[in-house]
Amino acid sequence: MSTCSLEHPNGQKAESLPAKRLCKGECAQDGSVGGGGGKASRAVEVSIVIPVHNASCWLDECLQGIVDQDYTGSMELSVYDDASTDGSRAIVEGWRERLERRGVSMVISGHDSAQPRGVGHAKNQAVSRCVCIVTDPMLISSPPVGHAKNQAVSQSSGKYLCFQDALIGCQVRRDPEGSTERYTRWINNISQDQLSTQVYTSHGPTVIMPTWFCSRDWFQRVGTFDEGGKGVPEDLLWFYQSVGQGGGVVRVDQCLLVYRYHQQAATHSVLEETIWNLRVAFLQERVINQWESFTIWNAGKQGRKLYRCLSSSNQKKVRAFCDVDENKIKKGFYTYEESKERPKPQIPVLHYRDASPPYIICVKLDMTGGVFEENLKSLHLEEGVDYYHFN
Numbered sequence: 001m002s003t004c005s006l007e008h009p010n011g012q013k014a015e016s017l018p019a020k021r022l023c024k025g026e027c028a029q030d031g032s033v034g035g036g037g038g039k040a041s042r043a044v045e046v047s048i049v050i051p052v053h054n055a056s057c058w059l060d061e062c063l064q065g066i067v068d069q070d071y072t073g074s075m076e077l078s079v080y081d082d083a084s085t086d087g088s089r090a091i092v093e094g095w096r097e098r099l100e101r102r103g104v105s106m107v108i109s110g111h112d113s114a115q116p117r118g119v120g121h122a123k124n125q126a127v128s129r130c131v132c133i134v135t136d137p138m139l140i141s142s143p144p145v146g147h148a149k150n151q152a153v154s155q156s157s158g159k160y161l162c163f164q165d166a167l168i169g170c171q172v173r174r175d176p177e178g179s180t181e182r183y184t185r186w187i188n189n190i191s192q193d194q195l196s197t198q199v200y201t202s203h204g205p206t207v208i209m210p211t212w213f214c215s216r217d218w219f220q221r222v223g224t225f226d227e228g229g230k231g232v233p234e235d236l237l238w239f240y241q242s243v244g245q246g247g248g249v250v251r252v253d254q255c256l257l258v259y260r261y262h263q264q265a266a267t268h269s270v271l272e273e274t275i276w277n278l279r280v281a282f283l284q285e286r287v288i289n290q291w292e293s294f295t296i297w298n299a300g301k302q303g304r305k306l307y308r309c310l311s312s313s314n315q316k317k318v319r320a321f322c323d324v325d326e327n328k329i330k331k332g333f334y335t336y337e338e339s340k341e342r343p344k345p346q347i348p349v350l351h352y353r354d355a356s357p358p359y360i361i362c363v364k365l366d367m368t369g370g371v372f373e374e375n376l377k378s379l380h381l382e383e384g385v386d387y388y389h390f391n
Contacts, residue, residue, distance in 0.1 A: 044105065045073040051122030052092070052110075053082040058260070059091045067102050080122040081110030119266065120225035120234040127219065167214045167242055169207025170252040172259040179261035182366050188255075195249040197384035199239070200283045201365075201391050204274065207251050209235040210259055218247065233270045233278070240282050262299045279390070283360070287388055288314050291358060297387070298362035299323040299334060299349045306362055306390060307347070308338060320348040323354035324375070352379075359387035360380065 048066055052059070066077060077099060081089040092108060099106055109125065111117070171188040174180060187208055190198055195206040222242045226234040243249070265328055288294065288310070296303045299321035321334055333346040352375060359381075362374050380389055 003327055010390060019037070019271060025206065040143065042194050043074065044076040046071065047076040047078055047121060047127070048104075049126040050077065050079045050092075051082060051126055052084055052088045053116045053119075053122070054084050054086045054088060056084075056086040056088045056091055059088060063092070063095045063099070066104060067098055074105075076105045076107065078107045078126040078158055079109075080126040081108070081112075082116040082122045083111055083113055084116075118227060118229055120227045120232075124224045124227075127216075166217070167207070167212060167247050168252065169211035169213070170248045170254055170256040171252045172208060172211065172257045173255050175258050184259075185366065192251065194383065196243075198389050199243055199249070200279055200287070201389050202279070204233070204236050204275070205239040206249055208259065209239075211257050214242075214247075216243070221245065222247070230266070230269050231271060233267075233275060236275065236278060240278070244282075277307075280306065283388070283390060284311060284314055286341060288317065288360070292299070293317045293319045294358045294360060295319055295350075295355045296321050296362060297323075297355075297359045299328040300362075301391070302362040304334060306360065307334075310334070315345070318347055320350050320355055322350045322352040322359070324352060357386040361387055361389050362391060364391045365389065 050062070055062075064073075069075070079089075079092050081092070089108070089110065093260055096106060105128075110122075172184070174184045183203055186203055187206070190206065198206055222238065222245060226232050226237045228234070294317055296307060300323070303321055303323075307315060307321075310318070315336075321328075323329060328349050330350050331349060333348050336345040336347070339345050357379075361376070365373070376387075379386075383389075
């Protein structure tokens with residue numbers, strides 16, 4: 001598909017308005033494409049799901065991106081309006097004729113209550129009536145995120161789901177340019193192998209939510225998006241569930257998405273500590289529980305915090321901290337002052353060249369002018385075997 005400008009909204013509780021489906025040719029009573037007169041229904045190959053909440057300033061660009069796609073198979077657009085008050089639904093309706101000429105069938109539903117239900121709900125509802133979630137005008141308010149996604153999923157019908165939350169992603173262009181530079185470099189440049197090994201970092205999913213594409217069967221196996229509401233990272237939770245069930249992660253190395261940044265995005269409602277706790281739990285479940293012992297690379301604040309957050313059984317597996325800071329190394333150990341054990345645990349602090357793998361690395365990437373990266377490279381270790389990044 002050609003480059004498409006995509007974003008995302010959000011939403012909450014009320015009676016849903018019935019879906020309206022734009023059909024080419026005859027339509028069955030249930031709104032499916034085809035039907036009537038014994039004609040076979042036209043199978044939809046790709047569904048594009050757009051959960052919308054007050055997204056009027058982005059919708060024209062987003063919908064034009066759909067019209068401009070060079071994909072020649074059958075496409076369907078499923079829009080779930082999550083209580084917008086800015087005329088978003090009217091804008092979507094205004095695109096019917098252009099989308100029909102392009103050969104894109106259309107399903108529009110939603111609700112008009114006082115409070116939106118959230119992006120998770122809207123996506124789940126939209127997907128239940130279509131196939132592929134490609135976009136979500138940027139979240140600009142704060143209600144439950146999971147609800148809107150679930151609505152979007154539930155109203156879709158096709159074989160494939162292509163959202164801002166799936167297992168096949170792509171490179172992106174940030175708008176405004178220069179926003180979150182380190183993060184953007186990371187999501188665009190980590191290797192295909194690192195898409196699986198760097199899932200524990202603070203950056204979150206290794207292919208970003210607005211670019212996900214997966215089969216409907218896989219989505220149903222993993223389950224719907226969390227509808228817990230404001231402050232719930234429903235994309236990270238779904239990503240972890242997918243990886244935990246053996247799902248692969250793949251990136252198309254082309255820039256196919258304009259990824260907007262703004263201060264009203266729902267991601268800013270998620271607390272850093274919430275993300276931290278989820279990451280620690282996933283790291284222990286997938287990695288540390290399988291190790292007999294390991295070293296934490298970073299005897300500073302982040303390394304010590306990780307140690308304190310581990311289960312007591314996993315704390316006992318920490319053979320040492322390692323670092324390059326001579327003062328920390330000279331002291332010789334870290335004392336776990338909060339421990340109820342007596343004597344209090346003291347963990348050795350070593351120079352990284354004197355430590356032994358495997359490592360959990362709590363050093364931020366792309367922050368030392370390449371010094372840390374060169375130190376790590378000098379040890380000739382294999383990522384995903386000898387170490388994992390947690391930074």
